[in-house]
Amino acid sequence: MRTIVRRAGGLTTTTTTTTRTLGACSTRSVRNRVGGREEGKRPQWKPCAVAVPGEKEGSEDKDDKEVLEVSEGQETSQAKQLEKKPAPKKKREKKEPWPLSRYTAQASTTGKTTYNIIANRSQWPTGVPSVMGGHLMPSGEVAPTTVSPTTIDDVYDAAKTQYVHPFHYYDQPRLDGTRERSQVEVYNTKQDLGAAVCDAFVKRAKESVEAKGSFACALSGGSLINMLGGLKDRKQEVEWSKVYVTWVDERLCDLGHQDSNAGAAIAAFIREVGLPEGNHLTIDGALTVDQAARHYEGQLLQLGSAILPTTEGGLPKLDLVVLGMGPDGHVASLFPNRKELAESPEQWVLPVRDSPKPPSQRITMTMDVINASGEVLLVAAGKGKAEIVQRVLEHQSLPGALPAQLVSPTQGRLAWMLDAESATDITPTTWEDKKAWPRNKIE
């Protein structure tokens, strides 16, 4: 901070120049004190400043403070220079392609690189910034943010230190420890990623069988099923008779239909590993979508508390949930800005009647069920996912706009598992930097 005090006649001018970098832009605060020497007049501050949100007056480091006192007629050229000199433009850090050269050692020894996600990634101290623009409503209308309530008092925390939004502004108890439990893992190739996903499945299955005598997991469909195909080579490592496979989401169709997630998984690995038929919970494609959702939930309940215990809040506690992510940021069949996301229903499984992605009729576990599980893997591979991976990991969206941002297991671990292609656009080196909100720490 630099302060120049000028005294000329009855006029005192104080110029304070503070340059702070906030995100990609610099903010300069300049104040002129007018009429400070005139008798009987109180000095007035005439602000011509850009406010720095959250900055306290005088909070700058004292060592950084430089005061030049300049009397009438003694203005130094240095003072002039200091006043006029524009703040030096900070060079923007150039994005490096993945994998970052500085991490080659880590990547070459283990084939993976691990970054932590910071815990409180989803909070703004003063609510959703107005610069975020419009909000796409479930109706398809775009509502300007100004019509959204700015303060969300019913969920504003007791200490009044942060906003807690129903979508992704979590309160502190919920965030405690998530940093340690939440990581991004990047694998060099899609094959490496697939192998790592299978490893994680096998590891978790063994642990659960040992701890509770069974392993209950929920899988996603789409491109993930091919990656899970590697499980057919892990037949001997898992007691498959103690494994229960359920679906995070499923399309309303018969098992033989090309859209069926369960059907694709049977062909990819379930038949081969010898999973007992009764241990695989499939949708009844002959029912209406509402009936199918209720029927599927009934099947989950029938597993009983030994296999599928429930939380205090009555949610099922799956041992593992493996999620894919669509290019729009959807997970399971929870699509952006849809009412299924907004609800926090008692039901574990919801019908989806008009999915934006075909087929239109589906069932899906709720976000609450996903977040009640013991561990969540969020898997994305390929160039086609690079943009959404970057948006979800490095940009805060409006509530509900990117469902993947809502994945935050209450107790369990969250691992983002990416291949180099899907991680192309992320810049973990900047996560250390507070300016690159919402990430601020790499370990």
Ligand SMILES: O=C1O[C@H](COP(=O)(O)O)[C@@H](O)[C@H](O)[C@H]1O
């Ligand atoms: O429709 C669905 O899409 C997502 C993502 O699929 P992907 O093919 O883009 O990986 C999937 O996770 C979900 O289970 C599925 O029903």
